Every structure is written in structure tokens, then in C-alpha cells.
Amino acid sequence: MNKETRQCVRQMNAMGREGRPFLFLIDYEMEQPLVVPLDELDPKQILYEIEGKSNLPPMVFPSKEQVVFECRPPAFDDYQIRFDGVMAHLKKGESCLINLTQPVEVHTNLSLYEIFLRSKARIKLWFDERFVVFSPEPFVCIEAGKIHTFPMKGTLDATLPDATTRLLNDSKELAEHHSSVELLSHDLRKVAKNVRTERFRYVETIETLRGSLLQTSSHISGTLRAGYVGRLGSAVVALLPAGSIAGAPKAASVEIIRRWEGYRRGYYTGIFGRFDGQKLESGVMIRFIEKQNDGLVFKAGGGITVNSTVQREYNELLAKVALPFR
Template identity: 50%
Template structure:
């Protein structure tokens, strides 16, 4: 299915109140769209908050991830390429992502059942997502987005205060909130930031992380269900996993990362016939042959340092268990 057919079908199903699952890759070249009634649990499992096609899970054992990260000099080379573009003024925020090979003592299906996240998606024998990040929600003629930028180990002394006061994290978050506000203004009116920089906890087997989000809300036209596909595609790719300004930053990402992201940092979600809920596909494990790779990244600004950004992409390689 190409993106034009995806958009048109999504518009039609929204107009007819047909419940569906959608999955869009970062490059928007391989979108998936299917009626919820047609989703085969042996091939695809999903959970969007409390809506799922997965059978009840049993057991609470831990998951061991052995990380084999990209060597720091290799990461630093990519970082310096991005930083050069920032210094030249091509971008003021670029989301740089890398792959970390991992070895696991569980299958992707096991990890789906054992992990905890707002958004979970398993495409059998291909990839698994367990994401905390909301892309957009549509309810009662309003569209909501919750950009997430800013991460810190909760064990750091005065972690919450430190995170909220960090100039680099402030600059990065303000940039993304402004980008998302502008994005939503393409499809909605009266767009406002209703909550700014609130902190949430995410627990991993090895540590607790603090992450910062904001809430941006806009009003949709009364016939918005007739245009669900147009609305979604107009907002892609997600600003929080690309950067600003978006068109030029996407060029930088292609130049530096040197490979397609595929479904990593794309979006997926469901329409239940009335409301739409979707997440950004971060916290992502993909299977290549008999090997597993965990993809992670972070936003690079003029205030960033290579050492701290490298540590952040390693810290983000985890499976949330509670």
C-alpha cells in the first residue's frame, strides 16, 4: 500500500466509523492499514492503553538485555556531523539515532507480554515497540499531542529540579513544543500549550528514568472524521523524532544515519470508530536474521555534548517492566 492509498482508505474508514489499526514507517513508504476485526494475533499484537488483541499475560520474570553499543568514537563522528550542521545554521535541533545490538533471553513475543508501556506493537518476527510517547489523540473534535523531550537518571541528586533547570534540556523541549504547535496548526485551529514541561517516571530493570512532556491541544473541523488520513499524514514524520526546521533536518538525518529507519520512529495507533489514539514508535527492537538490534536516539542542539548524548542513547536501551 502506498501513502496515497493509505490516506484515502483511512479517510473513507473514518467517515464510515470503521475501527482500524494503522502503522506508518518513518519514510512513509510502507504504511500498513487494516480493520481491527481483521488483525490476526498470530501475526500482529497491539496494545493502545487498555485496548488490545493480546491474550492475558502471565508471569513477571525479568528480561536480561546484553548491550553491545556502537563504539563511542563512531557515535562521536556522527555527532560531529550533526553539530557541524547546527553550527552552520541548517538546523537547531536534530534527532540522531543509532542501533545497539542486544542479546536477549526471551523472544519478541515474550517481551511484548512482559513489558509495560502505553503503546505496544509486535509484528511477528520483525519488530517490537513498547513506547511511552503519545503522537496524537483525537477525541470530541479536539486533537492532542504530548511532545516528550528531556531524560535524566532519577538517581541523580535533585534529579527533577536538575532536569527542569538544565539549559540544554529547556532549549530542546521548547523547540519541540514550538514545532508540534506549528504542526498542529496545519490541521487545527485555536492551538494552545495547555501543560508545559511536566515530569513522568519510567522504570527499567536497572534504573528509573525521568522524562519531560508537554500537552498541546487544538480544535478540529466538525467533519474531521472524513479527513483522518489527511490529518495524520500532514503531521508526519513526528517532530520529536526528527527535528527543526523539519525539511532540512530530515536531509541531515538521511546524510548522517546512512540508512532508512523503517518503522522505527514511525507511528502506530487505532481508531475505534469514534476516537483515535496513536504513539511514536520509539523503544524499538528489530530482528535481522538471528540478531536483535535496539534503536535509540536523542535530540542534538548547540548545547549538547557528545559524551552525554552517547550515554543517553545507551540508557534508553531498556525494557520497561513496571
């Protein structure tokens, strides 16, 4: 843990003890964490919405401009090289699940601010026109002595015939989801006791500009030890990187990701959250568009197991490159 992350932990722990509300961001590599008291947050630099709570000023509405959104898919041959590299590690038994992601060039006539305003998502963040997040995936919720997490793994086009049944009966998606639930349960045991799966593999619908997607999630909970509000930062950082966007086992999977993805994720697949003085809610920063040089990249990916096929995973990556509104 570097000095910036240690400082982040100290700040979160201190404000938790004081009951002082704050917002926090932690990037995937844990190199650029940020903690800001809510009463010091400037909506001209950071806008957020978490489970319906937002700092968006009143009477702010998106424009009615027709949306232009285009993407330039990564070359399939390039993706296959990375996929095959990851698959070799999986077949050796070094990991049972690896989350492989890639940056995809996109073009839109909307600003990142406008995308934030229009997006329909449980977890949203706009960061100073540098990046925007519209994530369907909560990370952890801490309230009344309990910690909850909601790993999301498994995606299918909702317009396919019998899509829900096909997704739930897909052996590859089941194995991927099961590995993610096992990993997140293991992670929660680092900070909590009585860890249990409250609900396994329920289906949710995500609306996008291109149509609807089905995704499967689970709900895992645990009981925190007394005095947990003074250890909010310690508890959250102990769970990073989020298991659902890394792999299992985590340490080996993170190293495989570093070797084969070929780029730095930055804030993508990191987390951000809000503490209101009593309750902490957070989300995984997936569904992520970032400004780079003179253009935009949409970072996306999915879980790879030994049962994965390269064409299917490539198609899933591209299916996720979509804006969450119509």
C-alpha cells in the same frame, strides 16, 4: 507521497467516515504503511496496547523466566563522527534541533512476543516477531473535534540526587524541549485552529530493567474543522514525520538525519494508532527492538542542539537501551 501512503490516507479517511474501527502503522520513511480493520486483525500476527486498550487474548501471561539482556554499544568514535557531522549543521544555523539515532546490537533470552507481554508502557506493539515497541510517547489523539499531541523531549537518570529539579532546570534540555513544542505547534496548525499549549514540560517516570528514567513532556491541543472524521488519514499524514523524532525546522533536519545516521529507520520512529469508531489514539514508535538477520537491534537516540556534548548524548542513547520492566 508515494502510492502506498496515498492508499493508506484514502483507507483511513474512508473508514473514518464510516465509523469503522481500524489499526494503522506508518513507518518513518512512509514507504510501508499498513491499515487493517480491527475486526480483521489477527492477534497471531499483530498485538497492540494503546492507553489500556488491547487485542491481547484473555488468559495470556508472561513466563517467569529470569531475564538476560545485554547490549553491544556502538563504538564511541563512530558515534562521535555522526555527532560532529550533525553539530556542524547546527552551528551553521541550518537546524536548531536534530534527533540523532543509532541501532544498538542487543541479546536477550526472551522472544519479542515475551517482551511485549512483560513490557509496561502506554503504547505497545508486537509485529509478527519482526519488531516490538514499548513506547512512552503518545503521538496524536483525536476526539470530539479536538486534536491533542504530547511531545516528549528531555531524559535523566531518576536515581541522581534532585533529579527532577536538575532536569527541569537544565538549559540544554529546556531549549531542546521548547524547540520540539514549537515544531509540534506549527505542525498542528496545518490541520487545526486555536492551537495552544495546555501544559508545558511536565515530568513522568519510565521504569526499566536497569532502573528509572525521568522524561519531560508537554500537551498541545487544537480544534479540528467540521467533517474531520472523514479526513483522519489526511490529518495524521500531514503531521509526519513526527516532529519530536525529526528536528526543527523539519525538512532540513530530516535531510541532515538522512546524511549522518547511516542507516534506514524503517518502522522505528514511525507511528501506529487505533480508531475505535469515534476516537483515534496513536503513539510514536520509540523504544524499539527489531530482528535483523540472526540477531536483534535496539534503535535509540535523542535530540541534539548546539549546547549538546558528545559524551552526554552517547550516555543518553545507551541509557535508553533497556527493557521496560524489572
